Amino acid sequence: MIKYRVFETDNLLIYINDVTYIVKILRDCDELYKGEAYLFNGYVYPYLGVTDNIDDLVGIYKPSPEAKYHFRVPKTDKEKEEHDVDRVVELNPEKILSDMEKNSDSYVTKEYIETVSNSADVYAPPIEPGDDxxxxxxxxxxxxxxxxxxxxxxxxxxxxxxxxxxxxxxxxxxxxxxxxxxxxxxxxxxxxxxxxxxxxxxxxxxxxxxxxxxxxxxxxxxxxxxxxx
Structure with a gap:
């Protein structure tokens, strides 16, 4: 059975194999980028780039630049748990601020919460071997x-x-x-x-x-x- 979640914001993160990824809904994306992971049918797939050797990593990749995207789906129980949609963290600044105001006499400013939210949209493309x-x-x-x-x-x-x-x-x-x-x-x-x-x-x-x-x-x-x- 495919698992679904409804998110209130686009600021989504997941931590897989010591790496934090920005999470996006795959059907909303025309192009995939390294540093991002894509939600599809209940699992989150990091984009592995153009490679023919994925070393049993779960993710989306291209065997060659001209090829279509390929999936390496989670197979073991550990892989399924690591890539499960339930592990996606949703950064909702308004909800975080509201909870802090209700439950604490001392809470951070709205400006700080906005900074946390912005961190989910960081654009830092990796350096590729062929880059000039x-x-x-x-x-x-x-x-x-x-x-x-x-x-x-x-x-x-x-x-x-x-x-x-x-x-x-x-x-x-x-x-x-x-x-x-x-x-x-x-x-x-x-x-x-x-x-x-x-x-x-x-x-x-x-x-x-x-x-x-x-x-x-x-x-x-x-x-x-x-x-x-």
């Missing part, structure tokens, strides 16, 4: 900041949507300099390039390091309709 250096830098910033990207909508124009932002980091193509600069600006970061002499040019080595702060330069405005990422 610019893409790695942006992903490292996201992993360090642990932010809810929805809070940055005020920095996005009508064309630069959250979908485009995520697509720029998940596509196989290298991240272009234009998009790199735009992402740095959205994330409130800057970068300094420093060129140093590596000691191999004995004829005319660099005497001094050359440094350039990217934020001081001017680049063409990013057009989100461009095919280039």
């Amino acid at each position: 250096i610019l893409k790695k830098i942006i992903k490292k910033i996201l992993q360090e900041k642990q932010i809810n990207i929805n809070n940055y909508k005020n920095k996005l124009d009508n064309k630069w949507t959250l979908t485009n932002l995520k697509a720029a980091l998940t596509k196989k193509q290298n991240l272009s300099m234009k998009y790199f600069v735009k992402l740095l600006d959205i994330l409130g970061a800057d970068i300094i390039f420093t060129v140093v002499d590596n000691g191999t040019d004995k004829i005319k080595p660099l005497k001094d390091n050359i440094s350039l702060q990217l934020g001081e330069e001017r680049f063409n405005e990013v057009n989100a309709d461009d095919d280039e990422f």
Whole structure:
């Protein structure tokens, strides 16, 4: 018999094999991302990425980039228990705050509860082996900041949507300099390039390091309709 639960909020988490995953309803998702797990027919399946060796892990994966999604379903009693829908934690800020106000003379502020809620929407994509250096830098910033990207909508124009932002980091193509600069600006970061002499040019080595702060330069405005990422 398939087990069902009704949730009051989209802020769902589950802890499986020492990893905390954001939980989403599979039928509501067109694309799957690492760091997220997907609820389907009473069980929660972490997305394992593109791999042909899942090491008996329960989850959803693709044997190749072009393949359809495959399921590795829980088989043992332990696996079924670990991935059961009942282990999903629902972060409902209003309910948490209401319970604290009723049962405690000292409770945290609404602002703190909102911060807890936002943590369920953290966007921190993993660094993949094929990522170029610019893409790695942006992903490292996201992993360090642990932010809810929805809070940055005020920095996005009508064309630069959250979908485009995520697509720029998940596509196989290298991240272009234009998009790199735009992402740095959205994330409130800057970068300094420093060129140093590596000691191999004995004829005319660099005497001094050359440094350039990217934020001081001017680049063409990013057009989100461009095919280039």
